[in-house]
Structures are given as C-alpha cells and as structure tokens.
Amino acid sequence: MSQGVLRYLARSFVNGGNRDGGRYLLGTFEAEFGRWNGVSCGVIYARRMLSSSATEPAPIDKEKKGSAIAEEEEEKKKNGGGAVVPSSYWGISRPKITKEDGTEWPWNCFMPWETYRADLSIDLKKHHVPKTFADKFAYHTVKLLRVPTDIFFQRRYGCRAMMLETVAAVPGMVGGMLLHLRSLRKFEHSGGWIKALLEEAENERMHLMTMVELVKPKWYERLLVLTVQGVFFNAYFVLYLLSPKLAHRVVGYLEEEAIHSYTEYLKDLNSGAIENVPAPAIAIDYWRLPKDATLKDVITVIRADEAHHRDVNHFASDIHFQGRKLKDSPAPLGYH
Numbered sequence: 001m002s003q004g005v006l007r008y009l010a011r012s013f014v015n016g017g018n019r020d021g022g023r024y025l026l027g028t029f030e031a032e033f034g035r036w037n038g039v040s041c042g043v044i045y046a047r048r049m050l051s052s053s054a055t056e057p058a059p060i061d062k063e064k065k066g067s068a069i070a071e072e073e074e075e076k077k078k079n080g081g082g083a084v085v086p087s088s089y090w091g092i093s094r095p096k097i098t099k100e101d102g103t104e105w106p107w108n109c110f111m112p113w114e115t116y117r118a119d120l121s122i123d124l125k126k127h128h129v130p131k132t133f134a135d136k137f138a139y140h141t142v143k144l145l146r147v148p149t150d151i152f153f154q155r156r157y158g159c160r161a162m163m164l165e166t167v168a169a170v171p172g173m174v175g176g177m178l179l180h181l182r183s184l185r186k187f188e189h190s191g192g193w194i195k196a197l198l199e200e201a202e203n204e205r206m207h208l209m210t211m212v213e214l215v216k217p218k219w220y221e222r223l224l225v226l227t228v229q230g231v232f233f234n235a236y237f238v239l240y241l242l243s244p245k246l247a248h249r250v251v252g253y254l255e256e257e258a259i260h261s262y263t264e265y266l267k268d269l270n271s272g273a274i275e276n277v278p279a280p281a282i283a284i285d286y287w288r289l290p291k292d293a294t295l296k297d298v299i300t301v302i303r304a305d306e307a308h309h310r311d312v313n314h315f316a317s318d319i320h321f322q323g324r325k326l327k328d329s330p331a332p333l334g335y336h
C-alpha cells in the first residue's frame with residue numbers, strides 16, 4: 001500500500017472518519033465491482049486502487065479500463081460469444097457451441113463431437129463358449145453373481161440398471177489406468193488400448209447419468225453402491241494385475257448378462273409393465289436420438305453399447321490367450 005493511501009486513511013481516522021471520502025472509496029469499489037461482475041475481478045481492482053498513489057482514480061485509468069473491457073468483449077466475440085468462466089484470470093473460456101439446429105449446446109459434461117448413433121445392427125446373441133479353466137471360472141463366477149442380483153432387484157429393471165451401471169463403469173477405468181501406468185513404466189505405446197478402455201468407462205458412466213434421470217437412488221441404495229464400489233474396485237484392480245486375460249473375460253461375460261437384463265427390460269416396456277416414458281434430454285443428445293424418442297429407444301441403444309463392450313473385452317482376453325500383447329493389436333477405438 002502506498003504512502004498516499006496510508007496518509008489518506010490516517011487523516012480520515014484522525015478526523016473522526018471522513019465519511020464522504022470513505023463512501024467515495026467504497027462507492028468506486030462497488031461501481032467497479034458491479035461492472036466487472038466477479039469477486040476476483042473486484043478484489044483485483046480494489047487492490048489496484050489501494051496500490052495507486054492517489055485516492056481519486058485518474059481519468060486515464062478509466063480510459064484504460066474501458067479499453068480493457070472493450071478488448072474482453074472483442075475476445076468474447078472472437079470466441080463465438082461464449083460465457084467467460086467466473087475467473088477470467090487464467091484466460092479460460094468455453095467458446096459458444098451450438099447444436100445442428102442452431103440452439104445452444106446445453107451440456108458441459110460431453111460435447112457434440114463425443115455423441116454418436118448406436119450401431120443397432122450388432123449381433124446381440126454372440127457368446128463366447130467357455131473352453132479353458134479360466135473361461136469356465138469367469139463364466140460361472142458371473143452366473144453366481146447374478147443370483148443375489150436377481151433376488152434383490154427381481155423385475156425392477158430401472159433400479160437394477162442404475163445400480164449395475166455404477167459397477168459396469170469401473171473395469172474400463174481400472175484397466176485403462178493400469179495400462180497407462182504400464183506405458184509409463186515400460187516407455188512403450190499402448191496400441192490405443194488405454195483410450196479404448198477409458199472410452200468404455202465413460203460410455204458406461206453416461207449410461208448411469210441417463211438412468212439416474214429416470215430412477216432416483218434411495219439412501220440405502222447409495223450406501224450399497226459405496227460398499228460394492230469399495231469391494232469391486234479393489235478386487236478388479238488385483239485381478240487385472242494378476243491376470244488381465246481373466247479380468248477381460250469376466251467383463252465379457254458381465255456384458256453378456258447386461259444384454260440379457262436390458263432385453264428383459266425391453267420385454268416389460270413392450271408389455272406395458274413398465275411405462276414407456278419420454279427419453280431424458282441427456283440421452284437424446286448423447287445418442288443423437290429423435291426429439292420424440294422414448295425410454296424404449298434409450299434401452300435399445302444402451303443394449304447395443306453393452307454388446308460392443310462384450311466384443312471388446314472378449315477380444316482383449318483372446319489376445320492375451322493367444323500369448324500376444326494388447327499393445328501389438330490395434331485397439332477398437334470409437335467402437336460403439
């Protein structure tokens with residue numbers, strides 16, 4: 001703080017507080033604070049004021065600020081008029097993104113270039129026949145896990161899907177993370193598998209974000225997710241370290257079960273046992289569905305995604321089974 005300001009404050013204090021001067025200082029701060037419309041900007045400007053040698057801002061400062069605002073507005077226009085994030089200090093702003101129909105893109109969690117139309121022509125009946133001991137172990141483990149799931153959820157498929165998606169999004173993240181660390185340790189490429197597995201995890205998470213629009217989790221379901229995540233994340237992490245071949249095979253069979261569950265869900269939607277409500281907005285944008293899409297359309301595209309995950313994971317397990325490395329076999333990137 002400069003000597004000028006200190007002198008001013010001391011004089012105000014000795015005079016019993018020069019209210020006019022104080023109000024002026026505060027008034028100027030408020031005016032600037034309002035204009036910049038941001039706490040950090042307001043504070044930055046207040047500091048600038050206090051570090052200047054005069055209590056009254058020089059006209060030249062106002063001109064400078066005016067031109068800075070004009071420059072900022074110009075920059076906004078260049079970036080497509082997008083909203084500037086609360087603190088512009090770091091120069092971060094999101095350009096304005098529009099949909100094909102010209103309306104503003106409403107999501108921050110995914111962008112238009114990450115959306116896709118699901119390939120519904122995929123064979124839903126494809127199955128990997130377990131041959132080796134590891135395959136049979138994976139197959140029967142998954143079948144065994146299905147028993148308590150069937151008992152707990154029965155035909156409450158909305159709730160079942162929501163809860164199972166919290167688990168389904170874990171393997172891709174664990175596998176992707178471990179391959180990422182391996183790539184760093186070994187100074188080698190991953191063949192695209194890091195990205196492919198992380199894409200799968202993100203896709204599964206979008207299934208969850210969609211389901212949660214339709215079914216609101218109860219407190220005990222949230223508690224169950226916490227417990228299951230704690231157990232499953234660690235179990236899958238250790239399994240992937242010990243045998244990625246077995247880990248991918250387990251996920252392949254889990255995906256086969258997911259296809260079965262979503263097929264049952266569709267049966268209940270067709271019979272009217274579950275109401276075929278309009279599709280959530282997030283699903284319409286993510287899978288580029290028509291505006292009048294329904295829950296049936298959403299479940300159909302999610303089921304197609306699960307079939308793709310099934311293929312990717314059985315394929316990865318086969319690569320290991322043949323004694324080859326994932327990095328030597330190009331990953332199915334963008335495989336939906």
Ligand SMILES: [Fe+2]
Nearest residue numbers: 165168204207
């Ligand atoms: Fe899923």
Ligand SMILES: [Fe+2]
Nearest residue numbers: 168255306309
């Ligand atoms: Fe899946």
